[in-house]
Amino acid sequence: xxxxxxxxxxxxxxxxxxxxxEKPFRARQMMRWMHQSGVADFDLMTDVSRNFRxxxxxxxxxxxxxxxRDTTAPDGTRKWLFDVGTGNAIEAVYIPEGDxxxxxxxxxxxxxxxxxxxxxxxxxxxxxxxxxxSTGRQGFNRNLSAAEIVGQLWHASRSxxxxxxxxxxxxxxxMMGMGEPLANFDNVVAAxxxxxxxxxxxxxxxxxxxxxxxxxxxxxxxxxxxPVALAVSLHAPNDALRDQLVPINRKYPIRQLLDACxxxxxxxxxxxxxxxxxxxxxxxxxxxxxxxxxxxxxxVPCKINLIPFNSFPDSGYTRSSGPAIxxxxxxxxxxxLTTTVRRTRGETIDAACGQLAGQVRDKTRRVQRRIGxxxx
Numbered sequence: 482x483x484x485x486x487x488x489x490x491x492x493x494x495x496x497x498x499x500x501x502x503e504k505p506f507r508a509r510q511m512m513r514w515m516h517q518s519g520v521a522d523f524d525l526m527t528d529v530s531r532n533f534r535x536x537x538x539x540x541x542x543x544x545x546x547x548x549x550r551d552t553t554a555p556d557g558t559r560k561w562l563f564d565v566g567t568g569n570a571i572e573a574v575y576i577p578e579g580d581x582x583x584x585x586x587x588x589x590x591x592x593x594x595x596x597x598x599x600x601x602x603x604x605x606x607x608x609x610x611x612x613x614x615s616t617g618r619q620g621f622n623r624n625l626s627a628a629e630i631v632g633q634l635w636h637a638s639r640s641x642x643x644x645x646x647x648x649x650x651x652x653x654x655x656m657m658g659m660g661e662p663l664a665n666f667d668n669v670v671a672a673x674x675x676x677x678x679x680x681x682x683x684x685x686x687x688x689x690x691x692x693x694x695x696x697x698x699x700x701x702x703x704x705x706x707x708p709v710a711l712a713v714s715l716h717a718p719n720d721a722l723r724d725q726l727v728p729i730n731r732k733y734p735i736r737q738l739l740d741a742c743x744x745x746x747x748x749x750x751x752x753x754x755x756x757x758x759x760x761x762x763x764x765x766x767x768x769x770x771x772x773x774x775x776x777x778x779x780x781v782p783c784k785i786n787l788i789p790f791n792s793f794p795d796s797g798y799t800r801s802s803g804p805a806i807x808x809x810x811x812x813x814x815x816x817x818l819t820t821t822v823r824r825t826r827g828e829t830i831d832a833a834c835g836q837l838a839g840q841v842r843d844k845t846r847r848v849q850r851r852i853g854x855x856x857x
Contacts, residue, residue, distance in 0.1 A: 483542040486515060487635055488628030490674045491681075503533055509680045515543055516681035519639035545632030546571070551640075561637065565629055569605040569622050571659050573633040575641065575651070576600070597641070598653040601633045603669050604660025609694050611714070611727050613759055615793040616659045624665040630672035633658075634682065654684055657692035657712065663699035670707045677707075686710065686750035692757065697733040700741045708748040712755040712786070713738065717765050718773035726765070735777065742781045753782040753819075759790050760801035760809070767805075771812035784819040791825065 489497065494508035510529055514520040521543040523534040546563035549570055553559045559575040578596040607614070608621035634654060641650035654676055656662040662669045669691070676682045676689055692712040693700060700711075715735075717723035723730040730738075742754045756778060760766050778785070787810055790800040801809070806822060813820040 484540060485626075485628040485632075486511070486537075486541050486543050487545065487631045488626055488671070490627075490671055491678055501533070501536065507533060511537075512678070512680040516635065516638075516675070519635065519642065544628075545636040546629055548636065559637075559641075561633070561640075563629075563633065563636075565605055565625065567622075571602040571605055571625065571629075571633070573602060573637055573658060574600040575637055577645075577650075595647050596652050597645075597647070597650045598655060599634060599637050599651045600655050600658045601630060602658035602660055603630060603656055603662040603665045607660045608664065609661050609727070609729050611694060611716075613716075613726060613761060613790060613796065613798050615796070618793075624668060625660070627668045627671040627675070630668060631675050634676065638682070651682075652684075653688045653690070654682075655690045655692065655712075657690070661694055661696065662691050663693045663696045663703065666699050666702060670703070673707050673709060677709075690755075694727050694729050695733050695738040695741075696729065697737050697741045700745055704745045704748050708745070708750065710751050710755075711742070711745055711749060712757055713742060714759075715756040715778075716759050718770050718777045722765060726761075739778070739781050742783075746782060753784055755784045755786055756781075757786050757788055759788045760806050761790050762799045762801045762805065764798065766801040766809055768808055768812055771809045775813060775816040775818065778818070784821070785813055787820065787822045789823065789825055 484497075486494070489508075491508060491512065494512060495505035498505055498507045507529060511526060514526045514529075520526060523529075523538045523543075526534055546565050548561055549564050550562040551559070557577045561573050563571050563573065565571055576598045578598075603625055604621065605623050605625065606619050606621040607616045609617060611617045634651065638651050656669060656673070673689060673691070676684045677686065686709050688710070690710040690712055691703065692714060694714045703709075703711075714727060715723070715738075716726050717730075720730060720734045723735060733741075746752060746754060758765070758774070774785075787806060789806060790798055792798070792800060810820050810822055
């Protein structure tokens with residue numbers, strides 16, 4: 482199997498070049514061709530010696546996962562379904578904000594700023610079994626390699642650059658697609674280091690966000706290895722409810738999680754953590770629970786992102802009503818918490834939060850075993 486260069490960070494690529502008798506700067510040249518220009522053909526890398534290009538072509542490749550499906554919603558949200566082998570598929574979702582073709586109003590010197598966010602997967606399936614998440618219902622198959630993670634960004638950037646009239650179609654990346662990123666720590670960190678590298682994608686730490694369900698030791702590791710913006714899937718104001726919704730809470734309860742958030746902020750690019758809170762009708766959306774949430778998150782500088790639940794077959798949950806979400810939001814806002822309600826995007830192509838399930842099959846049969854245990 483050829484070495485996939487998409488998965489090499491700068492130090493790894495420089496070491497490869499040195500071992501092949503080339504100067505380290507060749508790595509930076511090839512990284513710019515691959516990641517910034519979207520080039521997959523070594524022959525097109527015209528400022529690299531022909532001999533080196535030919536040797537690379539015989540021993541390495543530049544290959545993203547194969548695209549099984551590419552769909553675009555009326556609101557501009559775009560979703561790719563990627564084949565990662567042995568019957569597994571993953572998804573990446575692009576969410577644009579602002580029209581790249583908008584002209585500036587007369588009173589402005591420049592057009593409205595365009596923002597494009599790419600949501601990337603880190604695993605085929607997920608082992609954490611959050612009860613409201615479609616991916617969690619599918620079971621876990623394997624971690625993605627760094628090349629498979631970066632390959633999603635590489636393909637999306639390449640595709641979007643060919644169709645959108647903006648210099649940089651992807652301005653933000655969020656590691657909150659399929660899987661728990663911190664359960665695939667080494668590969669995710671390697672991929673994020675590439676995303677941050679000025680010779681690759683040059684995304685700032687403030688615009689690269691990792692979302693976790695709360696694996697506390699890995700949060701501390703991330704703080705030292707690659708601190709980026711942090712989002713935490715909270716979804717409940719107390720341990721009793723969070724144990725049901727986010728089972729990892731039984732191992733790392735809310736108090737431990739919040740303490741880890743405070744430690745993380747010391748080295749984070751932002752001075753706050755975003756708490757994600759999916760709104761489930763009759764489960765976690767009462768005014769009393771909003772007041773309890775205010776007290777729970779008080780020790781942590783934070784923002785709250787309320788997420789209207791996106792239903793999927795046999796989920797067992799329904800979305801909170803508009804008035805219920807508004808009442809919940811008002812309690813948080815009145816307590817001084819910066820609170821937003823996520824605008825639902827891409828529903829017609831199942832691209833919304835909690836619906837990234839792809840065509841994953843649970844080869845571990847963990848879900849079936851769990852159902853059997855409950856029935857017994």
